[in-house]
Amino acid sequence: MAAGELDVRALGMQFEGLSALTDVSLFVPPGEIHGLIGPNGAGKTTMFNCLTGFYKPTSGEVWLSGERIDGFPPHVISGAGISRTFQNIRLFSNMTAIENVLVGSHGRIGGQTGFHVPKRRREWLRIKGRFSPRHVPKSLAAGLVEVAGAIAQPPTVRRNERDATERGKRLLKSVGLAGRENAVARNLPYGDQRRLEIARALATGPRLLLLDEPTAGMNPQESASMVALIRQIRDEFETTVVLIEHQMRVVMGVCERITVLDYGRKISEGTPAEVQRDAKVIEAYLGTRALKDGGHATP
Amino acid sequence: MTNRRRGSRWTWLMALAALTAIFAVACSGDDDDDDGGDEAGFTDAGYKAAGLDKARIITVDGDIPIGISSALTGEVAGLGIPIADSAEVASEGITVKGKKIKWVREDDLCSPEGGPAAADRLVKAKVVAAIGPICSGGTRASLKIFDDAGITHISPSATAGDLTTPARPEGPYVTFFRVPVLNADEAREQAKFAYDTLKAKKAFVIFDTDDYGKDLSAEFQKYFKEEGGEIVGTPAGYEKKTTDFKSIIANIKAAKPDVIYHAGFYAEATPFLQQLRADGDLKSMPYVGGDGIKNEELLTGAKDAAEGAYLALPGTQGSQFETYKKAYADKFKGDAETATFGAEAYDAATAIIKALEKVAVEKDGKLEIDLKKLNEEIKKSSFEGASGKVEFEDNGNRAGAVVRLFKVVGGKYVQLEAGKK
Amino acid sequence: MPSIRSQLQQVPEWAHALTFLVVGLLGWYFLDDTWVRVLFLVTLYATLGMGLNVVVGLAGLLDLGFVAFFATGAYVVAIWGAPISPSVEGVVNYWVLLPMAVFIGAGVGMLLGLPVLPLRGDYLAIVTLGFGEIIRILALNMDDYTRGSSGIFALAKPDYGAGKIDHVGDFLIMILIAAMVVWFVTSRLRDSKVGRAWEAIREDEDVAQGMGINTTRYKLMAFAIGASIGALGGAIYAPFVDFVAPAQFGLIVSINVLALVIIGGMGNTSGVVVGSALLIGVPELLQFEETANLLAKFGWLRDGLNTVIDGFNAISFADLGKLPPSEEWGDKLALYRFIVFGALLVLVMVLRPSGLFPSRRRELEFQAEEPEPAGIA
């Protein structure tokens, strides 16, 4: 029940009859760096999309830190403590680095630190959907206060903004982007864009960080420093990390435990060494793809 | 991503349904309580509001500018241009204290937006008086502009009843007069004609949803019911520029009327008649229309489909009609017989010129005109004009109304004798 | 190339606003009513533009039905502020009606916004266009409240203590104040957390939601704020024209406002003012007598063109009309201003697809359409 514990129970996701995920269960203890691997089309990114609310799973449950979070829209799940990066970098490319990070800390500006899904509201939401006349006055008032605050900019709003900017700068420094605060995201070098995406994800204050191929397209040196960064993040921000990765060197180097997916099913789980010996895994990767220590798993 | 919103969607659907229900109820509520229409005349307060309680003198150097606000472009230009031309010919060969009349034309588009804009420009052009606006909607919207400037204007064709009974404590606008016969008078004659002469017991009403159409159709319904007739189906309103009348026509067929009454303009009457007559069952259904439809362009546009239509035209041909007709033909090559409201425009212009002759005072080669006196003289007008005797009632309306009825025969308008089909 | 444009971008925005205010006040003091009227319309549309800019420029929601909110504001003031209105007895003070119009505008914005906000760009455009038409048809048919096409007139004029606001110049001052307030409000919003959320939504809605932004809430906020500004404009416009009828609220208003936002350079408040001057001011000026006098000097051009037309008529079935005397060109130009307007829209878009004065970000967006950094399949 500790913060950052991920418990996925029999997750299933179907697209018009096609099963993308079938009965996948996964348990990641707090603070672990967990790898998610498998051939192309195995359902890894679908899994991330289910965890973050981009897809609504068709069956199964997702629990984070002892709270059930599946079925909520992405922004609620983000508030509950899951944040992610994307396989093909999706920064707000016309905004500066610091602005990207500030968008990430959106839910935390104004004193909130994370978001707990209260039990009553959760049940209520599940039955009635998101919209109810009962909530209208309250959320209208909240909106009005927010707009008024943005216009009048009283000292508290300014201070919150200043604090958030300071936090953002520290975050950028943590991922190695000190001094690049005002660079426009699209003008950053590729590696820095990856780092910025991680910084943005961290800004939401996650207890679980999902990294979708953080080293894709990087050379060995860059990959190595990314690995170091991932470890550093885990320690510094005390988050659990789940990452999708194709570079086995990275997977074996950084992950404490690994889950292998194939055709939407979990076929293996264990330490890197165990997984590497698993016959089912080897079979899944056979043919065009050879699984060797340090080898590259995708064509 | 999609099914998650389902819950809120249903809520919205229900909200939408509730809204629709509210609107439907709101729209179908019984209305038209006649506002009584007490025929109040001009008041002192009215004169004060117009600044005409005391002398308001403007000095004219050179020709005397008189404004014309008419539809010079757009759908109703076929009505508006002959009106403007007819007004202008009233000044042919006439000078006032040695000065000629300078006509200032502005386009009011026959619309509630064009009216005030044209009035504004006329006021800026420092006209001493004006003809127009020609349509009820445009007139209603510009009454106050003319009134504020103290400029008397005479509409040759604005026929909505309430123009001379505006809802304001000061009573009718003292600066507004009009020559045409009112919608109410026209509708009464048409209702009589439909019931007595055509022997129609059931009428279907279709109308343009603008001021003129709504007013005329409401008056017709009132008088037709008074005669003993019945309005069948729901009166069908349409917006200007409508071309698809098929749905209305299906309603007409289902309502099985003896006569179709149409209050609108020729631009929509043309496609309406064509679509109506294309339907086998309605080929010979009697059709009675208002003055907005009686226009040459209906004949050229609708051709055979217009055949047999009964159209009303308020007013009569007065003793000055031939003079007007000749002047109009000479100057603009126009045919006065076909210029709807042309005679009224000519008479409106004549009333202004006659009044000017009485009030203009020469001073140092310039003319001084007191708007107050001009207004009073126009009110006192009494002369034989092209549309009969021109006199005004105490609220600015024309006194003594005559309505003529026409039938389209062989592509021409033929005037009907009283009581004949 | 340090163009004038980029130098202008260095000037702080409050300086632009101040310049505009000063120009407006100078115009108010020195010019006659005809010009003041044009200045009023330009400022009014600039204000509307700033409102729509929140929706289209900042939040990236394409709204083709902005006129709905403009109409809402005008009708609120007309229905409660005119003795003639059929459904309401008596007259409510204008200064009560003004905030009421703004709030009702926001309400209508949210009501219309909620069901359609999940829609994507082009769909949203066509649905909002439909809403604009629906509001107009409602106004046209609900005679019991709006007097239908007859419209509501003789509105009670705003009272400012020392007298009534009843003159073109008074209204210019009023709309200038409103414009400055709206300018302040929108630029503060743009530079706040809210503005950042809008921008994130515009850039990538899914990711913005993934980063904890309640996108529906912020889109709704943008819609409501844009709508309330539109309603504010309508509430000032109503007593100015003193006449409120459905025909004033056609699609062309929405198109005008959207076009001036985009031609001015989306997301840029100063650009909106320039766009408004171009699209609203110039066509009005075409109606002026001075313009007509100037154009009257081009008689030689007319003769030349008429010769060409004669030739064309001779060799084809067509029977093209002759050009009118150059004295009438001013009138004709006023008449043809929509033709000019349409051509102008195309021309500006083809030559400057991101507008005349694009905001820094919009310019960036345009420069690099070739997407994704290297290294990604």
Next chain:
Amino acid sequence: MTVIFLTTAEFWADQFVNGLTTGSIYALIALGYTMVYGVLQLINFAHGEVFMIGAFAGYGVLVAMGGDDISGAMIALALVLAMIAASAASMGTALAVERIAYRPLRNAPRLAPLISAIGVSVFLSHLVDDGFLTGRSKYYPGIFPDGGFDIGPMAITYLQMFLMGASLAMMAALWWVIQRTKLGRGIRAVAESRDNASLMGIDVNRAIVVTFALGAIMAGVAGVLYGLYYSAIRGSMGFIPGVKAFTAAVLGGIGSVQGAVIGGYFLGLTETVGRELLNEIPGVNLPNQWKDVVAFSLLVLVLIFRPTGIFRQKEAKRA
């Protein structure tokens, strides 16, 4: 106000046929929207004006051949010539518009071509209305033979038959072109992915031009049919049918040719029959103009519940 129930079979049959004929015209116009949207993701706002130009070209031919005096076998010839001229004129307009207003903006921000399209629309409609007609309408000569026949309670005029037949024939021809010819394959490939198509050696520009041309031919014919049926034509006539047709295309699932056709008929029927049905509810009396409200409300409802259109099965691609 008395409430009268108009529930005779003839009435509903009439409205049904009206809905179908209006629907045929919507469907023909909708094809142009949906195809252009399919290849360019552009709402071709000027498509309504392309349709309008077609109506005027057809009118010109009919008048040149004698207007109301055309009779006998000449009627058929005149109609064919009118449709050919209308298609040609519409096509010319569409291609000119594509070349001048859209092609330079193919890589511009998304809103730029939309504004440019609106500009073209305003320009063309006002050019005809203010520039050539000074605001007046023209009226198609009523040359089509009167009369018709009954099918049960349904009375269909020859003109309505012709209209539905001609539009169906045009749609069938279009379907054949798209599905069975090389040109059509090109268009489909470009609609699928412009980049891939150009990699496959397909001339993308040509495919786009052909798309515009095919859509315009449909619109041109629709223009003539509209003129024959409703008689009044003017510069601004394209706007409402244009918006309605786009609505139809969206209803059917934009980008889908079959969807546009079904959407057109569906919309035509709903707005005609739907309004009358609502009027059958006691106390409800929706005026004629409310058919636009019905149409747009329908659009909103459909988009809320099925964002990809009624008839489209697949979810839209997610980024």
